[in-house]
Amino acid sequence: MRRFFLIFFPLVILIVIFPGLPAETYSGNERNKAEYPPGYSTPWVDSVFASLDLEQRIAQLLMIRVHTDRDKEYYNEMVRLVRRYNLGGVAFFRGNPLEQLLLTNRMQSQAQTPLLVAIDAEWGLSMRLDSTIAFPRKMALGAIADERLIYNMGHEIGQQLKRLGVHISFAPVLDVNNNPDNPVINFRSFGERPQNVARKGLAYMQGLQDAGIIACGKHFPGHGDTDADSHHTLPLLNHTVEEIKAIHLYPFLQLINNGLHSVMIAHLEIPALEGEEGLAATLSHRIVTDLLKNEMGFEGLVITDALDMRGVSDYFEPGELELRALMAGNDILLLPADVPKAINTIKTSIRQGLIDEELVNRTCKKILYFKEMAGLDNFNYLMPDRLFEDLNNNMANMLKKQLTEASLTLVRNENNLIPVTDLSNKRIAALSVGEYPGNTFHQMLANYAPVSLYGIDKYHTPQRAYQMVQQLKEYDLVIVSVHNNSYFVRDDYGINGKTVGLIYSIARDNDVVLSLFANPYSIAFFDDEILSIESILVAHEEGQVFEEAAAQAIFGAFPLQGSLSVSAGNHFPAGKGLLSSPAGRIRFGMPEETGIPAELLKDIDSMAIRGIKNRAYPGCQIAIIKDGVMIYNRSFGYHTYDSLSPVLTTDIYDLASITKTAATTAAAMRLVDKGLLDIDKPLSHYLPWLTGTNKEHINLREMMAHQGRLASWIPFYRETMIEDQYAEGIYHWQRTGDYPVQVAHNLYINKGYQDTIYAQLAASELLEENSYTYSDLGFILMGDIIAQVTGMGIDQYIDREFIRPLGLSTMGYLPANRFSTRRIVPTENDTRWRKQVIHGHVHDPAAAMLGGVAGHAGLFSNATDLAIMMQLLLNEGSYGGEQYFNQETVNEFTSVQFLENNNRRALGFDKPGTGADRNRIPAPCASPASFGHTGFTGTMAWADPEENLVFVFLSNRTYPDQHNTTISRDSIRTNIHQAIYDAISRSEITGTTIR
Secondary structure: OHHHHHHHHHHHHHHHHHOOOOOOOOOOOOOOOOOOOHOOHHHEEEEHHHOOHHHHHHHHHEEEEEEOOOOOOHHHHHHHHHHOOOOOEEEEEEHHHHHHHHOOOHHHHHHOOOOOOOOOOOHHHHEEEOOOOOOOOHHHHOOOOOOHHHHHHHHHHHHHHHOOOEEEEOOOOOOOOOOOEEEEEEEHHHOOOOOHHHHHHHHHHHHHHHHHEEEEEEOOOOOOOOOOOOOOOOOOOOHHHHHHHHHHHHHHHHHHOOOEEEEEOOOOOOOOOOOOOOOOHHHHHHHHHHHHHHOOOOOOEEEEEOOOOHHHHHHOOOHHHHHHHHHHHHHHEEEOOOOOHHHHHHHHHHHOOOOOHHHHHHHHHHHHHHHOOOOOHHHOOOOOOOOHHHHHHHHHHHHHHHHHHOOEEEEEEHOOOOOOOOOHOOOOOEEEEOOOOOOOOHHHHHHOOOOOEEEEEEOHHHHHHHHHHHHHHOOOEEEEEEEEOOOOOOHHHHHOOHHHHHHHHHHOEEEEEEEEEEHHHHHHHOOOOHOOOEEEEEEOOOOOOHHHHHHHHHOOOOOOOOOOOOOOOOOEEEOOEEEEOOOOOOOEEEEEHHHOOOOHHHHHHHHHHHHHHHOOOOOOEEEEEEOOOEEEEEEEEEEEOOOOOOOOOOOOOHHHHHHHHHHHHHHHHHHOOOOOOOOEEEHHOOOHHOOOOOOOEEEEHHOOOOOOOOOOOHHHHHEEEOOOOEEOOOOOOOOOOOOOEEEEEEEEEEOOOHHHHHHHHHHHOOOOOOOOOOOOOHHHHHHHHHHHHHHHHHHHHHHHHHHHHHHHOEEEHHHHHHHHHHHEEEEEEEOOOOOOOEOOOOOOHHHHOOOOOOOOOEEEEEEEEHHHHHHHHOOOOOOOOOOOHHHHHHHHHHHOOOOOHOOOOOOOEEEOOOOOHHHOOOOOOOOOOOOEEEOOOOOOEEOOOOOOEEEEEEEEOOOOOOOOHHHHHHHHHHHHHHHHHHHHHHHHOOOOOOO
């Protein structure tokens, strides 16, 4: 009656407190409690069993420890043990995957019976092996709402294990960690809520087992509420039976009822379940056999925790320890300290009648059955070819990124600081505590807005803290990140009083977003003043993936949906997690996130590099956005052919004629929406000084579509030269009142010469035929129109209307006024006119003579910012939660205007065209709806609404000589653009899917 009550009463509690898990599963298979044949007997099992003598049957129960970072003598000894005793299995620990694969092959070749291979892979092979992917720890996974991601992780880890010849993963951890001081489980647990642990553990288990791996739930009956480490001592779990069953056994029961293949027993002293003082659960018949096997109905493999851990090894000698573990009901005796003693002690006990030989026989057959389940009845040696590529595949890395993003947890967000908005009116600083400025987190923040970067040591002096607080007072928002932390409570998770005090001091004067790259328990080391921090993002772990994800989340590239898996301090209970909506900004991701395998984009790399080798340009940047995800953002080569300064993705290029779209056309569209500009009005309506000229009646629509009969360009600078010398009175080597306009480094033009330029433009002849002729002159005039309408230069207008609101930190005119020339790529060694390397000043002569600010040229940017500008247009005018253009305006400006005149041009934008007017620059597969522009310096920006695709290519093909046309002759930009369409097409044909 007592046993019935102890089973029934806790289960009633479970049903009431924890609703049942959903019936659906993640791979579509129906699952239920595992069923095994009577006596675990199959033809293969019976055949192999019959070939073994008693000693070998005992040896099948033993699984030894093996490292793969040792010397040849060690490996020889491991092989000798396998061959001499015909051991049942090996458990790999620290080492290298290739060494493990080679040693596995060697040991399997020497084993009479194939070895069962196991490893601890709780967060992937990286838990034990170098050069492999580390997935997020369980405490981070416990924060994820979508268990399908965890199933996918389990399946991916399972595939990696199979590739390495592993059959058992000692995972998932099913301990309910409801003790923040737990020194050994802690971050290895899915959290403190039994139902959440069960859901996550079940998804992980199903992923592993669907991949053909034997999953192992551990550490039964629950290691989550201990304050001691069983590696060093025997922890005491002093709970009632009801508490143990209602909390700690719940996840195990759920997984057992859904087909869990194996369970690992913990080294715990549990008086409520085992009356013998000092007897670990591993050695308890009441716990292993009565509770796990009989009451809970588990028929899979039962595995001891490591028998060389002091939680049991301090109490029993080798041999006796393994015997007692076997008698308790364990099947696999993991990591015996002395193999010969273990075998001899068990064999002697059988001969002396202390145990029945049938116990060994039954257990041996059970192990053989699981070997057959793992495919060892048809063993094949492992191939080392492409091992590291297989273990570090792009799909796995993408999954790690998805898991990380889903785990980020927003626990406080006063005034909705996250996502960061209203960039125009915010001065933003980022302070990393425990890390240098310019770290991974900072670099990603800088992709979204101009951010001033700071760093401070965790053990800073009071004087340094004071200086930092004073420096940061000038900012509206400070994003504080805490780095160089610890997973362990013994280290206070890396949080010290200096860090806490500094953050609180900053929060008294500034709005603060705190990004905590640490265990959620670390929040307990902040006191109640933590509520002075407006926004707190728990990012769980450090490393590139977590830091990049947190930075993107802060700016709203994706929604925050995580919830705490454990209670963090006094104010944030388990389950706490605020939802934040995305702000509509691009994400930085992988091609696989859009269904394109990265391998299909490798041709882009080779074409870009080939262009450098063929001296089409010294270097370049390429950015690709697909479906709102920056899937490619790379730089190649150097600033110049001297190979001294490599091109970085943050470097800045002269966009040349892309200025016509990214600046002038964008400004015109904005003014049209505001009712301040009518593109069907004549030029003279906005520029009265053109009244009476041959340009008086040209309307803006015609002009912006290059249909206005304007000449292509005017070489204004030639009028300032007499042979090879500057004409007198036009230029000066210093800025003065009469020479205020800078043309290049130490070269200034007379203040009245701009009037001369406009006079020449006004007096220029029109073409006789009213047909398409590409012209710079119309956009020079458009720049002047925008200045007349807005009362400010076009540089100021686009800065106010687009650059600052969009957070484009590199885009703008006159880059030498804002950046070091080390970040600006030179365009030409001009030996004819300016007689110097053009570096930080606009390449186009007319734009230079106008002071570097013009409607047709003068804009600089990196590829990232220009791609965002193109994405804004692809989004039909919306970005970052703001509407910059009306949808109708975008559609009109990006549509062909004069098709009847065989003119492919839109308003400002270039188009692919058709027939004889087919543009040779965009890819042949670019859709008719696509639009963009190119630049004289070797640049291109193109958007395709039908593929939701943005392509940006920036180079300085004009260096050192603008007459270098290799980039066009070899169709480099076109071919790279086409390679993207080819990758998309091949992905669709092969049916690429994202698991």
